[in-house]
Amino acid sequence: xxPGDRRLGGLWCSEVLEQLSDYLEGALPPDTVALVQxxxxxxxxxxxxxxxxxxxxxxxxxxxxxxxxxPDVATRLRRRLSAPA
Numbered sequence: 001x002x003p004g005d006r007r008l009g010g011l012w013c014s015e016v017l018e019q020l021s022d023y024l025e026g027a028l029p030p031d032t033v034a035l036v037q038x039x040x041x042x043x044x045x046x047x048x049x050x051x052x053x054x055x056x057x058x059x060x061x062x063x064x065x066x067x068x069x070x071p072d073v074a075t076r077l078r079r080r081l082s083a084p085a
Contacts, residue, residue, distance in 0.1 A: 009038025
């Protein structure tokens, strides 16, 4: 649970954040999409964060390099992303 975590629209803020990437990718089932939307419609904090996150993802996609990562860079990136925080 996050500090200030609230349960609105059937989900906790932390649950919305866990599913935000899948929500933006359109990879959630319709019933979960409805829960996320219900939560965000009642939670201005999650709505603001979600909008900022969506804008950041869109900006990254716009500036995405056409060249694929080299195997060495891809391996280092995977290792770094899977390391404990």
